[in-house]
Amino acid sequence: MASKADSNLMSLGSDAALARQARRMIGPGLMLVMAGVIISAFLLPLAYMLTTAFRDDRKMTEAGGETPWYPATAASLEYNGESLPILKVPTADGVKNWALLTKGREDSDFIDPANPTAGPINWKGSWRTLERDWSPYFTLDSITESWRRVNFTNLFKNSLFVSVISVFFTLISCTIVAYGYARFKFPGKDILFWVLTATVFLPQQVTWIPLAIFYSKIGWSQSYLPLIAPALFGSAFEIFLLRQFIMSIPKEMDEAAMIDGAGPIRTLVSVIVPNIMPAFVAAAMFHFFFKWNDYFWPLIMLSGKEDLYTIPLGLAQLNNTFGTFPGLAMASGVIAITLPIVIFIIFQRYFMLGNVVTGVDK
Amino acid sequence: MATLTSRISKALPKSRAQKREARLGLTMLAPWLVGLLFLWILPMGISLYFSFTNYDPVKADQIKFIGFDNFVRIFTDEVAIWSGFVTFRFMFIYVPFSVIMPLLIALMITNKTLPIRGVFRFLFYLPSIIPGIAATLIFLRVFNVQTGWVNRILGGIGIEGPSWFWDANWVTITLVILEFWFIGAGMIQYIAALQNVPLEMYEAAKVDGAGPFRRFFQITLPLISSVIFYRLVFALIFAMQYFGNAMLVGGLSGNPDRNTLFYNVYLYRAGWTLNEMGYASALAWFLFILAGAVTIGLFASQKKWVFYATGD
Numbered sequence A: 001m002a003s004k005a006d007s008n009l010m011s012l013g014s015d016a017a018l019a020r021q022a023r024r025m026i027g028p029g030l031m032l033v034m035a036g037v038i039i040s041a042f043l044l045p046l047a048y049m050l051t052t053a054f055r056d057d058r059k060m061t062e063a064g065g066e067t068p069w070y071p072a073t074a075a076s077l078e079y080n081g082e083s084l085p086i087l088k089v090p091t092a093d094g095v096k097n098w099a100l101l102t103k104g105r106e107d108s109d110f111i112d113p114a115n116p117t118a119g120p121i122n123w124k125g126s127w128r129t130l131e132r133d134w135s136p137y138f139t140l141d142s143i144t145e146s147w148r149r150v151n152f153t154n155l156f157k158n159s160l161f162v163s164v165i166s167v168f169f170t171l172i173s174c175t176i177v178a179y180g181y182a183r184f185k186f187p188g189k190d191i192l193f194w195v196l197t198a199t200v201f202l203p204q205q206v207t208w209i210p211l212a213i214f215y216s217k218i219g220w221s222q223s224y225l226p227l228i229a230p231a232l233f234g235s236a237f238e239i240f241l242l243r244q245f246i247m248s249i250p251k252e253m254d255e256a257a258m259i260d261g262a263g264p265i266r267t268l269v270s271v272i273v274p275n276i277m278p279a280f281v282a283a284a285m286f287h288f289f290f291k292w293n294d295y296f297w298p299l300i301m302l303s304g305k306e307d308l309y310t311i312p313l314g315l316a317q318l319n320n321t322f323g324t325f326p327g328l329a330m331a332s333g334v335i336a337i338t339l340p341i342v343i344f345i346i347f348q349r350y351f352m353l354g355n356v357v358t359g360v361d362k
Numbered sequence B: 001m002a003t004l005t006s007r008i009s010k011a012l013p014k015s016r017a018q019k020r021e022a023r024l025g026l027t028m029l030a031p032w033l034v035g036l037l038f039l040w041i042l043p044m045g046i047s048l049y050f051s052f053t054n055y056d057p058v059k060a061d062q063i064k065f066i067g068f069d070n071f072v073r074i075f076t077d078e079v080a081i082w083s084g085f086v087t088f089r090f091m092f093i094y095v096p097f098s099v100i101m102p103l104l105i106a107l108m109i110t111n112k113t114l115p116i117r118g119v120f121r122f123l124f125y126l127p128s129i130i131p132g133i134a135a136t137l138i139f140l141r142v143f144n145v146q147t148g149w150v151n152r153i154l155g156g157i158g159i160e161g162p163s164w165f166w167d168a169n170w171v172t173i174t175l176v177i178l179e180f181w182f183i184g185a186g187m188i189q190y191i192a193a194l195q196n197v198p199l200e201m202y203e204a205a206k207v208d209g210a211g212p213f214r215r216f217f218q219i220t221l222p223l224i225s226s227v228i229f230y231r232l233v234f235a236l237i238f239a240m241q242y243f244g245n246a247m248l249v250g251g252l253s254g255n256p257d258r259n260t261l262f263y264n265v266y267l268y269r270a271g272w273t274l275n276e277m278g279y280a281s282a283l284a285w286f287l288f289i290l291a292g293a294v295t296i297g298l299f300a301s302q303k304k305w306v307f308y309a310t311g312d
Helices: A004-012 A015-053 A057-063 A141-150 A152-183 A189-201 A205-217 A225-233 A236-248 A251-259 A264-275 A277-293 A296-302 A311-321 A326-359 B002-051 B057-062 B069-076 B078-110 B117-129 B132-142 B149-156 B171-182 B184-196 B199-207 B212-223 B225-240 B244-250 B263-273 B277-305
Strands: A072-074 A076-079 A082-091 A094-102 A107-111 A121-124 A134-136
Touching: A015 A326, A015 B078, A015 B117, A015 B132, A015 B149, A015 B171, A057 A072, A057 A326, A076 A094, A082 A107, A141 A152, A141 A311, A141 A326, A152 A189, A152 A225, A152 A236, A152 A264, A152 A277, A152 A311, A152 A326, A152 B002, A189 A236, A189 B002, A189 B225, A189 B277, A205 A225, A205 A296, A205 B002, A205 B263, A205 B277, A225 A296, A225 B002, A236 A277, A236 A326, A251 A264, A264 A277, A277 A326, A296 A311, A311 A326, A311 B132, A311 B244, A326 B117, A326 B132, A326 B184, A326 B225, B002 B277, B069 B078, B069 B277, B078 B117, B078 B171, B078 B184, B078 B225, B078 B263, B117 B171, B117 B184, B132 B171, B132 B244, B171 B244, B184 B212, B184 B225, B199 B212, B212 B225, B225 B277, B244 B263, B263 B277
Parallel strands: none
Antiparallel strands: A072 A134, A076 A082, A082 A094, A094 A107, A107 A121
16 A cells, blocks of 8 residues: 555655755754753743742742742641641652651651551651652642732732823823924924933933932922823933834825815824824833833832832832742732733734834934 | 015025924924923932032031032042942943843844744743843742752752852842843844845855855944944943842842942932932932943944944
8 A cells, every 4th residue: 555655755765855854954953942942041030930929839938949840739637736748758668658747867757648547657767858749739829819918909000000191191292292303493403302312321310319309399209290290291212213203204294284284283193193103002112111110210209108109119028028938929920020921912013113213223 | 686685585484484393393392391401401400519519308408518529439438439340340241241142142033044033032022021120039039049940950960059149259140140131122123133134245245255254244243233332332321320120139238248239229328318419419420421421432433333324
């Protein structure tokens, strides 16, 4: 029965064809392996975070370093109101899973979970050398506990409020300013544009102290106003991005609208904005994450007012309180990065676009 | 006479239109100009004034002009000098790293033999959107000496890992490793620049017998030098302003043993925990001048080595 597979093999049969085929496979194969190794190391912290966030944190933390890498729990036995760890005990009849009752340096007492009424069994050897009975285990306990203890409901509400309002204001102000830069001639334009670029690069530390004093003098400390109000005045990065896009729209389109009697604002709203939607979304995304991740100003202005804390402040605070429980810390990590990652997956294209426009085209 | 009047009458409407355009343009810029005045120029002026005083917000009525004392103090304050050293040491490792690493990743991702390039591009960008504080939180655990995966993996292949964030000699490098997570923007910019290099140039070089290394150094590098320049400026400025992650790792005292006491952490400490806002303003201005000088120097050096495509 000469099957199709046989004839395929025949056609590959000649050495030259095989070699060619192999070469075609090896190049991509090697590259894939190399890129795979690098990306695995690169994303290792994320894998650690996920496995730690969903494990039985208390048991694995108490066990210290000798724990499985996957989310797991260890078996234990309820005995006379106490929770005893079950260890793998080597005996003459093979390895037994026994619960450790009393610890001793040279010998320890164990209970056989299968027959607890039989009483303690004495075993010679150091219990410290014994392994616990781990089994894969997935739980949301750390997530719910850290959500409750850090009050993430509140943090999310605060961060969303600050970020969304800022994005709204900044889109309006930056679009208007970008339109001015892209379409109008006026004296000093070059110098002003140079200043705009400089504000991206120069350290803002030089404005921190007077601004902080000013905000608290006018009664804005421990409120969101110092975080939101600056968005009304545009920000350099977003202005730059939008300007770049507006300049790519043919000027004839504005002129046609102007001839039809539209003023500059009408032109901006009805001609420019619909044509720069990708840049609009990119600028919104950049500003959203800038605000979402901002640490310094919330730290300065909201210090001591915990019910107003944003996510970075809450995270920094919990880093101290969750000291000994990696599971809780990693669970809060999972909570904190989920929304940014979802937004990134949806708007991926615009992030890439924004980066290219601000960093490559000039 | 006739020509003159006609010239004027021609010029007038045009200049009126120009005036109108200028007025409109500046009106459009108004939000940003107001912001520039109130969020930059005025605060800068005020902090410059503070930097010549002993201003302390708690004892605001005792403010006194002390000349250049604050600036002299920066150079005699052993802790300030140390914080400058900590910052410079970080910069020294971070800057070359953050210019080169995204380029290497971008070269790998643009290599046509690599399958599923889009997936890799997505995955290498992914951590860039994670809040810095959250990333630090994760890295503090992954690099934990006993329970973290890094040392467990190293132990598995027989290497005893260092104490990373908790070792004075390793903490700077560990912070740079943490920054590796944020190569996304640089990588995307390099990818775009690499894809802009005209293929014909490679073909021509191949015909001339140039090997892959010569092609890279003589064609690719010059053609992406504008992105290299941009990344370099950004990296330098970023390193000078390093703050949040350092605070989370080392706190105000800059653990371990003051090795994360970055310049900005010290500035924050002087201004907000010790209330020495006059001195903190001087520290801020010193940083500003330094950053300004570096940026201007880099922009001036551009002509020598950065290649901008002309034409279009």
